Amino acid sequence: MINVAVIGFGTVGSGTVKVLLQNSELIKERTGLDIRLKWIADLDIEKDRGVKLPEGVLTTDAYKAIDDPEVNIVVELIGGKTKAKELILRALRNGKNVVTANKALLAEDGYELFKEAYIQSRELGFEAAVAGGIPIIKVLKEGLVANNIIAAYGIINGTSNYILSKMTKDKIDFNTALAEAQVLGYAEQDPTYDIEGIDTAHKLTLMATLVYGIPLYYNEVYKEGITGITPEDITYAHELGYKIKLLAITKMIDGEIELRVHPTMIPDNYLISRVEGVFNAIYIRGDAVGDTLYYGRGAGDLPTGSAVVSDIIDIAKVCSNGKSYAVRMDNKAYKIKKIEDILAMYYFRFSALDKPGVLSKISGILGEHDISISAVIQKERRKGEAVPVIVLTHLAREKNVLEAIATIDKLPVITTKTHFIRVENQSIG
Numbered sequence: 014m015i016n017v018a019v020i021g022f023g024t025v026g027s028g029t030v031k032v033l034l035q036n037s038e039l040i041k042e043r044t045g046l047d048i049r050l051k052w053i054a055d056l057d058i059e060k061d062r063g064v065k066l067p068e069g070v071l072t073t074d075a076y077k078a079i080d081d082p083e084v085n086i087v088v089e090l091i092g093g094k095t096k097a098k099e100l101i102l103r104a105l106r107n108g109k110n111v112v113t114a115n116k117a118l119l120a121e122d123g124y125e126l127f128k129e130a131y132i133q134s135r136e137l138g139f140e141a142a143v144a145g146g147i148p149i150i151k152v153l154k155e156g157l158v159a160n161n162i163i164a165a166y167g168i169i170n171g172t173s174n175y176i177l178s179k180m181t182k183d184k185i186d187f188n189t190a191l192a193e194a195q196v197l198g199y200a201e202q203d204p205t206y207d208i209e210g211i212d213t214a215h216k217l218t219l220m221a222t223l224v225y226g227i228p229l230y231y232n233e234v235y236k237e238g239i240t241g242i243t244p245e246d247i248t249y250a251h252e253l254g255y256k257i258k259l260l261a262i263t264k265m266i267d268g269e270i271e272l273r274v275h276p277t278m279i280p281d282n283y284l285i286s287r288v289e290g291v292f293n294a295i296y297i298r299g300d301a302v303g304d305t306l307y308y309g310r311g312a313g314d315l316p317t318g319s320a321v322v323s324d325i326i327d328i329a330k331v332c333s334n335g336k337s338y339a340v341r342m343d344n345k346a347y348k349i350k351k352i353e354d355i356l357a358m359y360y361f362r363f364s365a366l367d368k369p370g371v372l373s374k375i376s377g378i379l380g381e382h383d384i385s386i387s388a389v390i391q392k393e394r395r396k397g398e399a400v401p402v403i404v405l406t407h408l409a410r411e412k413n414v415l416e417a418i419a420t421i422d423k424l425p426v427i428t429t430k431t432h433f434i435r436v437e438n439q440s441i442g
């Protein structure tokens with residue numbers, strides 16, 4: 014018998030409990046494991062969570078569950094950093110295995126937790142922390158374990174994908190789409206983590222540590238959110254054959270690793286650009302397997318609960334037969350490429366006065382910075398007034414791009430700061 018304590022009976026906690034209880038027969042049949050839900054701890058144990066519970070499992074005292082000698086696996090689902098960290102450390106030091114969905118805690122402060130798990134020879138599962146119901150951690154640590162990973166790209170924040178999809182479909186602006194996401198309960202009341210790329214960067218940090226064996230380099234991830242994307246950008250991207258998505262990107266180039274999160278234009282005939290609404294998808298290219306794509310729900314009670322229970326089952330197997338499935342954190346000393354050093358294609362939206370010679374001035378400066386143009390759109394004619402000039406480039410060095418823009422933005426004919434979006438159309442499916 015494996016005893017489980019769930020701490021935090023909110024969205025993911027209740028999903029986890031539902032999956033554990035409703036599918037208990039199936040789990041037993043498939044794995045031979047007898048998993049018992051011994052405790053559920055939450056601050057509010059009166060609230061109806063839509064699930065019928067066995068007698069006596071509810072408590073308001075998380076320590077009662079974590080300190081219970083019979084408990085084998087503690088599942089931390091309260092979120093936040095300080096208390097969650099304290100509870101996880103206490104559980105590990107008590108000899109418990111731990112499962113968590115807490116991507117923010119692990120990405121920003123996970124070193125100490127993984128170290129403690131190692132010291133205590135206990136498991137720390139986090140399948141639910143990346144892409145909710147998509148078993149991407151298992152894919153990386155088991156399914157693709159025999160591959161060198163060449164690149165991984167993910168749409169791993171459902172809220173921002175919903176906002177960008179809505180802006181694209183309904184031709185509405187960012188704030189209107191965000192308000193809709195909040196009404197539907199997709200975005201938090203404070204949606205900063207979602208729209209500024211922070212949540213995506215947390216998840217990328219966790220993925221990259223498995224992909225390349227690097228430490229949890231959250232602070233090295235380049236982060237840019239979606240707040241600057243306009244309906245015009247989406248329309249021009251469409252005309253050029255692209256969609257705009259908030260992508261998490263990691264790839265190894267010449268022995269250096271790129272870790273970046275930013276709005277990205279991707280060809281609209283690629284499978285990943287068809288991922289709409291709150292859905293997530295992760296594209297991975299391995300040297301043996303080639304291109305692979307994983308798609309599903311990145312959040313929500315049951316999808317995330319499904320991932321939590323998968324960790325519980327893996328750890329229950331360890332408890333039963335001693336075979337470890339643990340992720341052992343590596344410490345490989347790869348250099349992380351600075352964003353200025355990346356090579357990418359670029360989309361520029363210049364706001365320029367409609368005067369003779371403007372385009373040649375812009376293209377001249379781009380040329381001086383070794384930036385070659387692949388497409389230009391300038392449709393509107395408003396003599397003497399500002400009009401958008403859209404330019405798509407071939408591969409260019411970001412450092413050159415930043416310098417060229419700084420020079421262009423000083424031209425008297427440029428009326429507002431130039432906006433740019435990175436474009437990926439190589440090695441992505």
Ligand code: NDP
Binds near residue numbers: 075115311
């Ligand atoms: P919720 O806020 O819905 O649930 C958290 C629950 O924990 C609340 O009921 C909260 O009570 C309770 N809680 C807070 N502090 C304590 C404590 N000290 N002891 C016992 N219970 C406590 O959060 P979610 O379920 O949405 O998220 C949980 C974790 O899962 C987070 O780390 C989140 O990032 C992650 N996650 C969430 C996903 C989702 O779809 N929601 C998807 C993937 C990961 P109260 O409300 O009274 O504070």
Ligand code: HSE
Binds near residue numbers: 145172207
């Ligand atoms: N806020 C997150 C999202 C929840 O929108 O994807 C799941 O991690």
